[in-house]
Amino acid sequence: MPMSSIRVRSVLLGLLLTATAAAQPAGSVDVGGYRLGFGCDGPRSPLTVVLVRGPVVGDSVMGYAPNDSDDPSFQQAAFSDLAAFTRTCAFTPRGLGASDAAPFMTDARTHARDLSRILERLKVTGPVVLVTFGFASQIARLLAVERRAHVAGLVLVDPWHEDTPLALSRFFRSRPIPEGEDVDIASVRWLRAWRTYVNDYAAGRAAPLDRWDVRAGDRAVRAATRPGTLPVVVVTSLSNPFTSAAQSAEPARYGQALTRLLRAQQAKALSLTSNGRQLTFDPADPRGAALTENEVVVTAVRAVLAASRRGGALPVRVEGR
Numbered sequence: 001m002p003m004s005s006i007r008v009r010s011v012l013l014g015l016l017l018t019a020t021a022a023a024q025p026a027g028s029v030d031v032g033g034y035r036l037g038f039g040c041d042g043p044r045s046p047l048t049v050v051l052v053r054g055p056v057v058g059d060s061v062m063g064y065a066p067n068d069s070d071d072p073s074f075q076q077a078a079f080s081d082l083a084a085f086t087r088t089c090a091f092t093p094r095g096l097g098a099s100d101a102a103p104f105m106t107d108a109r110t111h112a113r114d115l116s117r118i119l120e121r122l123k124v125t126g127p128v129v130l131v132t133f134g135f136a137s138q139i140a141r142l143l144a145v146e147r148r149a150h151v152a153g154l155v156l157v158d159p160w161h162e163d164t165p166l167a168l169s170r171f172f173r174s175r176p177i178p179e180g181e182d183v184d185i186a187s188v189r190w191l192r193a194w195r196t197y198v199n200d201y202a203a204g205r206a207a208p209l210d211r212w213d214v215r216a217g218d219r220a221v222r223a224a225t226r227p228g229t230l231p232v233v234v235v236t237s238l239s240n241p242f243t244s245a246a247q248s249a250e251p252a253r254y255g256q257a258l259t260r261l262l263r264a265q266q267a268k269a270l271s272l273t274s275n276g277r278q279l280t281f282d283p284a285d286p287r288g289a290a291l292t293e294n295e296v297v298v299t300a301v302r303a304v305l306a307a308s309r310r311g312g313a314l315p316v317r318v319e320g321r
Contacts, residue, residue, distance in 0.1 A: 029118050034100035037092030038118050042083030047152050047305055048128045049082050051090040052115070053097065054136030054160075055209035057197050078294045082131075082301060089124070091115050093139070095210040105208060108138030108217030115139065116147060127152035129304050131297065135160045135209065138217035141272060144227045153231040153304035156269050157297060162218035164265045165201040168194060171261055178242065178251035187241040187255075231307040231314050232276040233300040236266045237293060239283050275307070277314050 027039030040048075082088040093111040094102035102110075119128065129152050130140040137159035144151045172195040179188055200206040206215060240255035263280065270276035281296045307314045 031114055031117050036099045036114060037097050040089035042086055042088045045086045046126050047308060048087045048089060048124055048126060049301055050128045050130050052130060052132045052136040052139055053092050054134045055212045057193050078297060081294060081298050102211040105211055105213055107213040108142055109220050112139045112142045129153045131155040131301060133157045135214060138221050141221045142224060144230055145224045148227050152308035155233050155300045155304055157235045159234060159266050159269045161265050161268045162222050163268060165198040167261060167265055168198040169202040175254060178254050183251050226272045229275045230273045231304045232270060232273045233304055234266050234269050234278045235296055235300050236263050236278060236280045238280050275313050
């Protein structure tokens with residue numbers, strides 16, 4: 001759902017469109033014979049922010065790619081705004097974007113190792129704040145445990161949680177997807193893609209996403225220990241995919257129920273720390289206080305950077321403005 005020229009995503013569409021959510025400056029790094037997208041910009045600073053991309057559902061499950069024609073403005077704004085005040089890098093895992101394709105099946109642990117090797121090779125010795133989108137939250141959660149001294153905090157945007165597929169599968173079984181002339185067909189297509197994916201996941205036959213085994217990553221993060229007091233902010237959009245004026249009340253209620261479910265699922269990522277907050281926003285706020293996702297991500301990163309520098313707790317409320 002576009003707002004002006006900047007893409008504003010619903011909670012679910014945020015997961016679907018994560019492959020293009022992080023802007024990547026020109027650059028790549030050789031990691032054992034293959035090249036992965038990685039580039040940095042911004043002033044030198046004690047803490048480095050690293051944006052991490054993840055796979056999408058639509059392309060692998062339904063055979064089409066997301067309509068991301070209005071993504072570039074969001075990508076450039078997200079990376080550029082962060083690089084304006086702190087050193088910011090962008091990492092693209094194997095098989096995504098301009099990175100070399102994975103020669104074998106991968107999972108979040110594979111990508112976490114790749115990112116660790118890149119940071120070591122480029123001598124990024126200071127702690128990093130990882131900003132992830134959707135499925136890439138698996139990478140951040142593993143690195144936060146396995147390289148705790150090197151991770152200063154996490155900002156998880158529309159994060160995937162290992163309980164989400166079963167919760168969504170139950171939701172779709174109990175609530176048929178709204179259809180009809182007054183329902184946005186793009187939202188219906190994405191919901192069908194997700195229904196296919198989570199039902200396959202629940203049955204143990206979910207297809208890998210760009211050779212990324214999501215189930216293996218879920219097992220790994222479920223078995224991982226918790227990183228204690230690491231500052232973590234979960235960013236969740238409250239946008240309803242069925243809120244256009246042309247749509248009837250029933251689809252809107254469906255979207256509200258879906259948004260509530262995903263908000264609760266994403267909040268579970270906070271269980272990995274005693275120093276976490278969930279920052280929610282409604283890009284179509286009827287009170288006129290609407291925010292873009294980019295504004296909220298920048299706010300969350302600033303809060304995590306400040307808490308990490310102080311060695312203290314996040315504020316009780318992480319405000320969107």
